[in-house]
Amino acid sequence: MAVKNIVVAGLGGQGVLKVTDILADALFLCGYDVKKSEVHGMSQRGGSVSSEVRFGDRVASPMVPMGECDILAVLDSTQVEVVQAKLRKGGILITPDDVPKEQLKHPKALNTMILGAIAKHLDVKAEIWDQALASAFPEKLLELNREMFALGKK
Amino acid sequence: MKLLASGNEAIAMAALDCAVDLGCGYPGTPSSEILDEFSRMGGRAEWEPNEKCALETAIGVALANGRALVTMKHVGLNVAADPLFTIAYSGTNGGLVIVSADDPGMASSQNEQDNRRYANSAGVPMFEPSDSQECYDFLIEAFKLADRFRSPVLFRVTTRVCHSKCVMDRHGKGLSPRQAEFVKDPTLNVMVPAFARKAHRRLRADLKAMQKWNEEGSFVKEVRNGSELGVVTSGISFQHVLDADPSVSVLKLGMTWPLPVERVKKFAASVKRCIAVEEGDPALGEMLRAAGVPVESPDESFRFGELNVDRVRKLLKNDLTPDPVAAPGKPPQLCPGCPHRASYEALRDLNCIVSGDIGCYTLGVMPPFNAVHCCVCMGASVTVGLGLRKMLPEAEARRVVSVIGDSTFFHTGINGVVEMVYNPPATGHVLVILDNSTTAMTGLQEHPGTGRKLDHSPAPAVSIESVVRGIGIRNVDIVDTTAEPERFRELLKQRLAENSCSVIIARRPCILAMAKAKTYQAKKENN
Numbered sequence: 001m002a003v004k005n006i007v008v009a010g011l012g013g014q015g016v017l018k019v020t021d022i023l024a025d026a027l028f029l030c031g032y033d034v035k036k037s038e039v040h041g042m043s044q045r046g047g048s049v050s051s052e053v054r055f056g057d058r059v060a061s062p063m064v065p066m067g068e069c070d071i072l073a074v075l076d077s078t079q080v081e082v083v084q085a086k087l088r089k090g091g092i093l094i095t096p097d098d099v100p101k102e103q104l105k106h107p108k109a110l111n112t113m114i115l116g117a118i119a120k121h122l123d124v125k126a127e128i129w130d131q132a133l134a135s136a137f138p139e140k141l142l143e144l145n146r147e148m149f150a151l152g153k154k
Numbered sequence: 155m156k157l158l159a160s161g162n163e164a165i166a167m168a169a170l171d172c173a174v175d176l177g178c179g180y181p182g183t184p185s186s187e188i189l190d191e192f193s194r195m196g197g198r199a200e201w202e203p204n205e206k207c208a209l210e211t212a213i214g215v216a217l218a219n220g221r222a223l224v225t226m227k228h229v230g231l232n233v234a235a236d237p238l239f240t241i242a243y244s245g246t247n248g249g250l251v252i253v254s255a256d257d258p259g260m261a262s263s264q265n266e267q268d269n270r271r272y273a274n275s276a277g278v279p280m281f282e283p284s285d286s287q288e289c290y291d292f293l294i295e296a297f298k299l300a301d302r303f304r305s306p307v308l309f310r311v312t313t314r315v316c317h318s319k320c321v322m323d324r325h326g327k328g329l330s331p332r333q334a335e336f337v338k339d340p341t342l343n344v345m346v347p348a349f350a351r352k353a354h355r356r357l358r359a360d361l362k363a364m365q366k367w368n369e370e371g372s373f374v375k376e377v378r379n380g381s382e383l384g385v386v387t388s389g390i391s392f393q394h395v396l397d398a399d400p401s402v403s404v405l406k407l408g409m410t411w412p413l414p415v416e417r418v419k420k421f422a423a424s425v426k427r428c429i430a431v432e433e434g435d436p437a438l439g440e441m442l443r444a445a446g447v448p449v450e451s452p453d454e455s456f457r458f459g460e461l462n463v464d465r466v467r468k469l470l471k472n473d474l475t476p477d478p479v480a481a482p483g484k485p486p487q488l489c490p491g492c493p494h495r496a497s498y499e500a501l502r503d504l505n506c507i508v509s510g511d512i513g514c515y516t517l518g519v520m521p522p523f524n525a526v527h528c529c530v531c532m533g534a535s536v537t538v539g540l541g542l543r544k545m546l547p548e549a550e551a552r553r554v555v556s557v558i559g560d561s562t563f564f565h566t567g568i569n570g571v572v573e574m575v576y577n578p579p580a581t582g583h584v585l586v587i588l589d590n591s592t593t594a595m596t597g598l599q600e601h602p603g604t605g606r607k608l609d610h611s612p613a614p615a616v617s618i619e620s621v622v623r624g625i626g627i628r629n630v631d632i633v634d635t636t637a638e639p640e641r642f643r644e645l646l647k648q649r650l651a652e653n654s655c656s657v658i659i660a661r662r663p664c665i666l667a668m669a670k671a672k673t674y675q676a677k678k679e680n681n
Contacts, residue, residue, distance in 0.1 A: 048483030060396035
């Protein structure tokens with residue numbers, strides 16, 4: 001399978017890296033070659049954050065080339081402008097307007113809701129998502145995040 | 155076992171599988187997670203006050219026949235360079251591997267120095283992994299090389315290698331533990347001139363043997379495609395090249411000092427044109443040309459910033475059109491509720507000339523504070539401030555304040571305070587220590603003042619106020635600038651008007667660290 005590219009962007013503290021961690025984990029569990037890239041440090045201090053996941057039979061560079069992103073998801077609409085150049089023509093853009101935000105039980109869980117919206121476009125079995133979510137969250141937060149993921153995926 | 159891991163996690167796993175006796179270092183993006191991971195998996199790990207201390211402790215472990223892993227960011231190796239150049243001469247019986255995590259593009263650094271130059275300059279062999287698998291495999295090879303040649307080994311990773319997660323196999327084929335033993339042999343371990351002269355000759359002979367080892371070893375990977383264009387590369391650049399142009403042949407070097415010159419010569423002769431694709435300095439190109447290999451280096455513009463697939467495509471075509479300018483995004487800033495905010499508001503309002511330092515608080519340079527006016531390297535705030543005071547006319551000299559964080563104070567700030575007491579400027583000086591009780595910028599690591607070890611278990615705390623008083627500072631005040639902003643302003647005004655040397659400790663914990671500190675405390679009470 002040719003390499004597929006996903007980019008997730010947002011602001012520091014929104015849980016961007018959590019989304020790509022779970023994504024990468026789920027795709028790894030599917031048996032794909034997966035690479036995930038991000039930048040730590042300065043960018044954590046409330047600034048723009050983006051993280052990228054590439055998967056397929058064989059992935060070389062961990063970074064998505066310009067105009068080759070298949071799915072671009074943002075946790076904050078202001079970030080579309082920052083990362084849009086990555087999206088390919090005909091690629092999928094997901095913003096907070098595309099998920100049922102009003103049903104969020106906690107503002108911090110927007111990231112798992114967006115992850116659900118990304119999951120709609122991926123051929124990954126429900127039990128694999130379940131496994132990836134379970135290893136990403138402690139017991140007391142798992143149920144809420146499962147629910148938000150399901151809402152985003154609807 | 156197959157798993158998804160970052161380069162930093164892979165290094166930690168390899169260290170554990172090599173029975174590393176001690177991992178030590180100073181936090182610095184992008185290296186910081188290595189020791190946390192190593193500790194979490196059961197390895198013995200320590201944060202030390204700075205990289206020089208860490209390398210020296212590691213040298214001691216290796217002199218006692220153990221294995222030690224030292225981690226730091228690229229600029230940390232400048233601090234540790236003094237021991238590095240001499241331990242290269244003497245070597246150690248045990249294993250000593252130094253991770254240098256370089257930051258091309260400066261995601262979180264003050265410069266983009268290329269530490270491949272250190273390998274060449276100090277005469278220390280260097281490995282450069284290009285993904286997590288190689289981080290794991292090469293670290294094991296680095297310790298094997300250390301065992302065989304008694305040499306310290308540099309392990310150069312870069313931001314994308316450290317922080318990218320890749321699928322890798324933790325095969326567990328590591329090394330068995332070493333037994334502690336110290337052999338008294340001054341001719342090997344005491345670098346007085348008579349012994350060092352011999353040691354230098356021995357080092358150069360060893361490097362020749364290491365080159366042969368590299369020529370014959372499995373660290374050179376050749377991807378054979380067309381014979382029109384050949385690329386010599388290393389590290390993350392290799393991955394970008396694979397995606398950028400499937401028609402080029404690639405020679406990828408895993409051990410980049412001493413270089414496998416004969417292998418590269420043979421490769422260069424097999425293609426019409428050969429070009430070195432490398433992030434940072436044109437080091438590989440320069441060294442290969444010096445060795446008589448006909449290799450080109452790309453245009454100067456490609457030495458700035460990180461490479462990626464797009465830039466490598468342009469590089470290979472010598473396309474010099476400017477890269478598309480990305481929308482700026484939101485810059486990092488001091489967190490809402492950050493205790494440094496109130497300190498900077500006062501420094502701004504009193505129109506101070508602020509000599510800053512390295513940490514979250516460097517962000518005081520940004521609006522609305524605009525209150526950091528120079529910043530060089532770890533610890534420089536104190537001494538650069540002294541220099542400003544010595545040069546500026548009195549009215550301006552009086553407005554100079556040095557600010558330094560708590561972790562940075564322990565790192566290399568203490569020496570500056572000694573200088574402040576020893577050679578005070580005519581107007582005296584004011585040092586504000588922004589003590590938020592953690593190493594915040596790199597991810598809330600512990601330091602000698604926090605009262606906790608790397609794994610957050612209790613440790614003796616070194617008191618900042620006792621240290622500065624002990625050095626000879628008479629005016630030492632402790633203020634919570636958020637709770638008592640007026641008191642801080644008045645005190646600062648008073649100290650700036652005096653001709654003495656003063657330290658004001660602005661103490662209030664980082665808001666991100668406070669929640670964590672509570673969980674550590676609860677854990678301690680439960681035990």
